[in-house]
Structures are given as C-alpha cells and as structure tokens.
Amino acid sequence: MEWRDEGIVIGVRRHGEGSVLLELMTREHGRHIGLVRGGRSARMQPVLQAGNSVSVAWRARLDEHLGSFQVEPTVQRAARLMDSPAALYGLGVLGGLVRLLPERDPHPALHETLELVLGALDDPALAGPLVVRFELAILSELGFGLDLAECAATGSRDNLVFVSPKTGRAVSAAAGEPWRDKLLALPPFLHEGQGRALPSPAQLAAAFALTGHFLNRHVYEPRGTTAPDVRAAFIAAVLSAQSRDAS
Structure with missing residues (x-):
C-alpha cells in the first residue's frame, strides 16, 4: 500500500x-x-x-x-511561530482539536482551514478569531454544527444576537429578550452576514464562551474529559494582546 x-x-x-x-x-x-x-x-x-x-x-x-x-x-513556519507565546499556545489548541477527529477520516476542507489559521497564528489580532472559527469548523465536522444563519423562533436573518445553549441555533434580539439570561451571546463577527470585521476583546471572549459551551457539551463531557488548559492560556494571551493594542 x-x-x-x-x-x-x-x-x-x-x-x-x-x-x-x-x-x-x-x-x-x-x-x-x-x-x-x-x-x-x-x-x-x-x-x-x-x-x-x-x-x-x-x-x-x-x-x-x-x-x-x-x-x-x-x-x-514553526520557528516563526515559536517567537509568539500566543502562537505556541495556539499550536497546542489546534493540535488538540484535530485529535478529536477519528484517525484516517478525511477532512480536506478542514486541512485547508488549518493552513490558513497557521499562516496568521502569530498575529494576535487574527489568531483569536481564526481559532474560534476553527472550533466551529471542528464542531461541524463532528456532526454538532451550529446554525447561526437565521432565528430559530422566527426565521429572521436580522438582528441575531443570541444562541440557544440547547439547540445551537441563533435567536434574534426580539425573540430572545424574555430568556436572555438563559441564552448565549452571538458576537456579530460570527454571523454569516457580518463580513470579516475583527471583534473587540469582549466579542472574542463571548465567541470562545460560545464554542466552549458546545465543545464541552458534545465532545469533552461525553468522553469524560475537560477542555485542555492550553485553550484557556491561548484565550488569555490573545485577549491580553488585543487589550494592549486597544490602549
């Protein structure tokens, strides 16, 4: 062979x-x-x-x-990435995510996405948004993709600001207002209609809280594990870098 x-x-x-x-x-x-x-x-x-x-x-x-x-x-690119603490943590996060996939199960689109993420992993402004999108892609490849295109209650594609923690579907501001304390925040940069605008530190933190919830629920908890410590270290590093750049 x-x-x-x-x-x-x-x-x-x-x-x-x-x-x-x-x-x-x-x-x-x-x-x-x-x-x-x-x-x-x-x-x-x-x-x-x-x-x-x-x-x-x-x-x-x-x-x-x-x-x-x-x-x-x-x-x-490894030598270049080693000069950035956030990139080093990011390599650990990405490796852990890829290991969630069954061995020898082809995912060509995910391979392409991983190449793109690695190309910008030493840029703190891009690394966080790209890694959180990679987490969404992993969830989708594992069969737990989120539906962020339209409101689960009304079918509207406008003013989507929440996600149901049970179904993984987007919810509009009007439909979700009565239950806002029980819903997850949907940062604008993750919505399909919001283009590629870079998120604020608060939006990025909300995005990682969103993907973390579904990774825990669908992947880590059923396997009797928890999210790796390197994920929290990566999130802290990119949020710290963004906060410094903003000030």
Whole structure:
C-alpha cells in the first residue's frame, strides 16, 4: 500500500533509537500517524516541528498497518511561530482539536482551514478569531454544527444576537429578550452576514464562551474529559494582546 499527500505536522513522539512517530493532518487521508526512520536526525528535527507543512509518502504492507512516512518540507513556519507565546499556545489548541477527529477520516476542507489559521497564528489580532472559527469548523465536522444563519423562533436573518445553549441555533434580539439570561451571546463577527470585521476583546471572549459551551457539551463531557488548559492560556494571551493594542 502506498499514497502521497500534503500534511501539517501535529505532533511527534520518540520511537526507538533514532526514529519518531509522526502525527499529521493530511489533506486526503485525515489525521494519520506513521513511522519516520531517522526522524531524530539533525536534518529532520527542524522539519518535524508542529505547525510545519510537508509533502509525505506513506507506505505499508497492509492498509491497517502503522506504515512509514517519507517526508519533505514545504512550508517551515514553526520557528516563526515559536517567537509568539500566543502562537505556541495556539499550536497546542489546534493540535488538540484535530485529535478529536477519528484517525484516517478525511477532512480536506478542514486541512485547508488549518493552513490558513497557521499562516496568521502569530498575529494576535487574527489568531483569536481564526481559532474560534476553527472550533466551529471542528464542531461541524463532528456532526454538532451550529446554525447561526437565521432565528430559530422566527426565521429572521436580522438582528441575531443570541444562541440557544440547547439547540445551537441563533435567536434574534426580539425573540430572545424574555430568556436572555438563559441564552448565549452571538458576537456579530460570527454571523454569516457580518463580513470579516475583527471583534473587540469582549466579542472574542463571548465567541470562545460560545464554542466552549458546545465543545464541552458534545465532545469533552461525553468522553469524560475537560477542555485542555492550553485553550484557556491561548484565550488569555490573545485577549491580553488585543487589550494592549486597544490602549
């Protein structure tokens, strides 16, 4: 068995004397783990860093086997990302989100989205909005996508300011007012009709509260886990950077 693909390095673990187990998010073959012989060499270590993009060939005798990777670098962004604390936390968040996906389950659109997020992860103004959108994409790929296009009660697409914590559907200001204390806030930048305007720190915090609620409800709690600590550290870092820039 053999295939070639493009991948993004998610993580690396030592294996034996000089090899590593490489975890990739590939375009056509999903999250995939394979053996890289000589992966701990001076030549390969800079390539096999989380956040880098690579071209990869996978080989195994049978499809269900672990298999081995032959890896060549395409975009080496890890060194740049290491200069930003928010980006380092962001790499941890993104890796944890990708690991929620079943191994070898293809998600080509998600791979494209991950490339875009990584390209701006060291820009605090963009990193937060992009990561929260990636969380929404993960929820959708796992079958728990939110419906933020129209009001669940009236069908209106205007003045959507709430989300039902039970259904994940948007609610307009008028329809949700009697229950506003029980509803989640819908920041304007997440609504499909609001373009790509960057959020304020308060809006970004509300967005992470929104995605965090549904990740906990649908993903972490059913698996008996909680959101990783690195998520809170990333949110704090980007909110702090935004607050400094605003002042």
